[in-house]
Each structure stands twice: as structure tokens, then as C-alpha cells.
Amino acid sequence: MARVVADMSMSLDGFVADPQDGVGKLFGWYGNGDVEIPTADPQYTFKVSPASAEHLRPALTGGVGALLAGRRIFDLTGGWGGRHPLGVPVFVVSHSVPDGWPRPDSDTTFYTDAFAALEAAKKEAGERIVAVSTPTLTRQYLDAGLLDEIVVSLVPVLLGSGIPFFGGLAKTPVGLGDPKVVAGQGVTHLTYPVIRERS
Amino acid sequence: MARVVADMSMSLDGFVADPQDGVGKLFGWYGNGDVEIPTADPQYTFKVSPASAEHLRPALTGGVGALLAGRRIFDLTGGWGGRHPLGVPVFVVSHSVPDGWPRPDSDTTFYTDAFAALEAAKKEAGERIVAVSTPTLTRQYLDAGLLDEIVVSLVPVLLGSGIPFFGGLAKTPVGLGDPKVVAGQGVTHLTYPVIRERS
Numbered sequence: 001m002a003r004v005v006a007d008m009s010m011s012l013d014g015f016v017a018d019p020q021d022g023v024g025k026l027f028g029w030y031g032n033g034d035v036e037i038p039t040a041d042p043q044y045t046f047k048v049s050p051a052s053a054e055h056l057r058p059a060l061t062g063g064v065g066a067l068l069a070g071r072r073i074f075d076l077t078g079g080w081g082g083r084h085p086l087g088v089p090v091f092v093v094s095h096s097v098p099d100g101w102p103r104p105d106s107d108t109t110f111y112t113d114a115f116a117a118l119e120a121a122k123k124e125a126g127e128r129i130v131a132v133s134t135p136t137l138t139r140q141y142l143d144a145g146l147l148d149e150i151v152v153s154l155v156p157v158l159l160g161s162g163i164p165f166f167g168g169l170a171k172t173p174v175g176l177g178d179p180k181v182v183a184g185q186g187v188t189h190l191t192y193p194v195i196r197e198r199s
Numbered sequence: 200m201a202r203v204v205a206d207m208s209m210s211l212d213g214f215v216a217d218p219q220d221g222v223g224k225l226f227g228w229y230g231n232g233d234v235e236i237p238t239a240d241p242q243y244t245f246k247v248s249p250a251s252a253e254h255l256r257p258a259l260t261g262g263v264g265a266l267l268a269g270r271r272i273f274d275l276t277g278g279w280g281g282r283h284p285l286g287v288p289v290f291v292v293s294h295s296v297p298d299g300w301p302r303p304d305s306d307t308t309f310y311t312d313a314f315a316a317l318e319a320a321k322k323e324a325g326e327r328i329v330a331v332s333t334p335t336l337t338r339q340y341l342d343a344g345l346l347d348e349i350v351v352s353l354v355p356v357l358l359g360s361g362i363p364f365f366g367g368l369a370k371t372p373v374g375l376g377d378p379k380v381v382a383g384q385g386v387t388h389l390t391y392p393v394i395r396e397r398s
Contacts, residue, residue: 012351012375012391013365014213025372142357152211156378156391158341160371166212172359173224176211179355181382188378188389192211192355 002065002125004118006138007151008165009187015162016135021076026155029187040087041080049185055153064088065128066121070136074098074108082106086131089124091117093137114140135165143170147194150176154188201264201324203317205337206350207364208386214361215334220275225354228386239286240279248384254352263287264324267316269333273297273307281305285330288323290316292336313339334364342369346393349375353387 008016009026017023033049037056048056064086071094074080079098082105084090089107097110111117114137121130132138132147141147152165175195182189207215208225216222232248236255247255263285270293273279278297281304283289288306296309310316313336320329331337331346340346351364374394381388 011372012349013363013368150211154389156375158365158368158371158373158375160365160368160373164212166357166359169212169357169359172357173210174357174359176355176357178382178384179387181380181387183377183380185377188380190353190387 002122002128002130003148004122004130004132004141004146005149005151006132006141006147007059007153008133008135008138009153009155010165011155011157011159011162013158013160014164014166015159016165018159018162021072021163025157025159029153029155029184032186033184039085040083041085044085051182052184052187052189055182055184055189059129059131060086063129064131065125066091066130068093068117068121068130068132068134068137070094070134071098073134079106079108082108084108088131089121091121091124093117093134115144115146118146135163135167138165139168139170142166142174142194145196150192150194152179152190152192153184154190155186156188201321201327201329202347203321203329203331203340203345204348204350205331205340205346206258206352207332207334207337208352208354209364210354210356210358210361212357212359213363213365214358215364217358217361220271220362224356224358228352228354228383231385232383238284239282240284243284250381251383251386251388254381254383254388258328258330259285262328263330264327265290265320265329267292267320267329267331267333267336269335270294270297272333278305278307281307283307287330288320290320290323292316292333314343314345317345334362334366337364338367338369341365341373341393344395348393349391351378351389351391352383353389354385355387 030046035053037046067090074092093114177193179190179192229245234252236245266289273291292313376392378389378391
């Protein structure tokens with residue numbers, strides 16, 4: 001079965017973007033190294049440290065089978081030009097379908113219900129990972145007990161304010177296992193298993 | 200000169216205590232291992248993993264020369280019975296001196312001004328570390344550019360709410376260096392240098 005994995009870059013004080021949705025202070029590690037990692041978008045090539053390359057490669061070479069995203073990041077990126085750098089189908093949770101979408105040249109689809117989107121993404125992913133790349137969906141799936149792993153690429157900066165990765169959780173505390181740690185350059189990658197409560 | 204180091208256990212979502220000041224979910228790693236580390240208080244012996252022991256020992260064997268604390272933690276712990284587990288003089292920042300204090304059997308002293316307390320603690324510490332163990336003082340010293348290091352003992356749990364380590368910073372972003380990482384059991388110790396802006 002697909003594993004559902006929330007994966008974001010986060011400041012040490014818990015933010016995945018500044019108050020203006022800026023991620024400049026958090027995404028530096030995608031470009032601060034010597035190891036080139038091509039993406040599905042010919043215009044994007046990551047240049048990362050050897051450690052970050054080791055961390056990223058599995059996801060970029062077939063490990064991820066589907067991506068769940070929210071409407072805000074879809075709009076901010078212009079729908080990734082129709083093709084996300086991960087090169088996998090994107091399932092966008094949104095109250096409405098944006099004008100001009102869906103497009104025949106894109107495998108991005110739209111869902112009003114976060115859980116219907118997750119089901120569709122899991123079906124698409126098969127045995128691969130379903131990546132969740134928004135805090136809102138992370139919260140919803142955590143509260144529903146549907147998240148298997150949390151990957152935090154922890155960036156050595158304090159932003160002071162912004163959009164929290166883990167805001168508004170309804171069911172806490174959430175227990176996690178000890179992380180797998182990969183020490184990159186300008187980032188520490190921490191992969192935590194979510195511990196499900198016995199019911 | 201003394202190094203000024205903020206050092207606390209923090210949940211992955213950034214809290215150093217729950218809303219009721221509880222730290223039960225964050226302090227488990229002090230007692231989940233086989234390596235016994237005596238403290239200055241005969242009633243407290245830490246029992247930690249080998250990795251956490253390696254992380255803790257320098258502080259507990261002369262590395263720390265003075266501790267800065269706030270009034271809330273002083274009251275919650277009953278003033279550590281007059282002697283903090285670290286076994287060093289404690290400098291408490293408080294609007295008022297609590298009844299019965301200072302005591303002749305204790306080297307705990309009281310300051311109304313956070314910066315006067317820091318000066319006194321640095322004088323006491325000499326070449327050793329001044330440990331800062333409250334979020335309020337951490338914020339004040341960070342804003343004033345007086346903090347040298349941040350040690351986060353990152354605990355694999357999401358609390359959802361509570362007292363943030365890094366709330367209310369006035370001067371952001373604060374740049375940090377890559378951390379020294381020690382992977383414990385039920386905790387990941389991350390030691391970050393604070394990068395001072397060139398003025």
C-alpha cells in the first residue's frame with residue numbers, strides 16, 4: 001500500500017513560509033551544492049550537497065508516485081507549468097477548479113474533498129509514496145490518522161513569523177518515532193515515522 | 200569570554216512546555232536509557248542513552264558556569280530546593296524577589312533586569328558557558344545579539360499548543376549555522392551557532 005508522507009522544508013521555529021508565502025530563506029539548500037539532480041522540469045536542476053542528494057534521489061527516481069497539494073501553492077507556481085518537478089500526477093485540493101484547468105497536457109487534477117483526493121492519489125501511487133506538500137492537508141491527514149511519515153528538512157534559521165507546518169492540530173499529542181537523520185549543508189533532513197495509537 | 204547558550208528540550212512543532220507548563224512529553228529522554236549521570240542534586244540521576252550521555256556530560260562536568268532562568272520555572276521547581284541539578288549559581292530574572300530568598304544555603308540570586316543578570320552570570324562563568332533556560336530570556340538575548348549558540352533537544356512529538364521556544368522575536372530572520380547533530384533515543388540534540396550580522 002502507498003505510504004503517505006508529509007514532506008516540507010521548515011525553519012527551526014516551525015515555519016514553512018514567511019507571512020508573504022516566501023520560501024527564499026528555506027529553499028537555499030536546493031541550490032547550494034555541487035551535485036546536480038535533474039527534475040521533470042528541464043528548467044529546474046537542483047544543485048545540492050552530497051548528503052541532500054542522497055536524501056532527495058529516491059523521491060525523484062520513482063519513489064514518489066503522486067503528490068497532494070493545495071490551491072495556494074498551485075496558484076503561486078502557476079500550476080508548475082502543468083508539470084511538477086517531481087514528474088508525478090498532482091492532486092490539488094481546492095474549493096473550485098481554476099480557469100483553464102484541467103489541461104489536456106497535464107496530469108494535474110482537482111478535488112474539493114481532501115480525503116477523496118488522498119484516495120485517488122493512493123490509487124495512482126500504488127506501492128509508491130504519496131507526498132503531501134501543504135500544512136493544511138498535513139494537519140487534516142494527521143488528525144484523521146492517515147499519515148505514515150513526516151519528513152522535515154530543517155533549515156537553520158528563525159523566521160519569527162509565517163505559515164506553520166503543524167498549526168491547528170485537533171488531536172494532540174501526536175507521537176513520532178526517532179528520526180532518520182541526514183546532515184546536509186544548510187539543512188538537516190529528519191524523517192519521522194508517525195506512531196499510530198492503538199485503538 | 201563566556202559563551203551564552205540557550206538550551207531547551209523542544210517538540211517538533213516548537214514548544215518547550217504544554218499550555219499547563221507540563222514537560223512530561225519532552226523530558227522522557229532524561230530517563231529512558233541505561234547510562235547513569237549523577238547531578239548536583241542527589242535525588243536526581245539522569246538515565247540516558249549513550250548518545251545523550253555524550254551530549255550532556257560536558258555541561259554537567261564543569262562546562263557550564265552559570266545558569267539564567269526565569270521566575271516561572273523557579274516557582275514551578277520550588278527554586279530547585281536551593282541547588283539546581285547543574286550545580287552552578289543560578290541567576291533568576293524576576294520583577295520581585297520571592298519570599299524567603301535569597302537563602303544563605305543557596306547561590307541563587309535575583310535580578311529585575313535581564314541584561315544585568317546576564318552580565319553577572321558571564322562574570323561568574325568566566326571562560327565557561329552561561330546556559331539560558333527560558334524562552335523569554337532567549338528571545339531578549341537573541342534580539343540584542345547576545346546569544347552565541349542554541350541547543351535544541353528535539354523531541355519526536357507534536358504537542359499542538361504550548362509555550363514556544365522562539366516566540367515573539369523582534370529581529371528576524373535570525374541566521375544560524377549548520378548544527379552539530381547527536382542522535383539520542385527519544386531525542387535529537389542539535390547545537391546551532393548563531394550567526395551575527397556584520398554591522
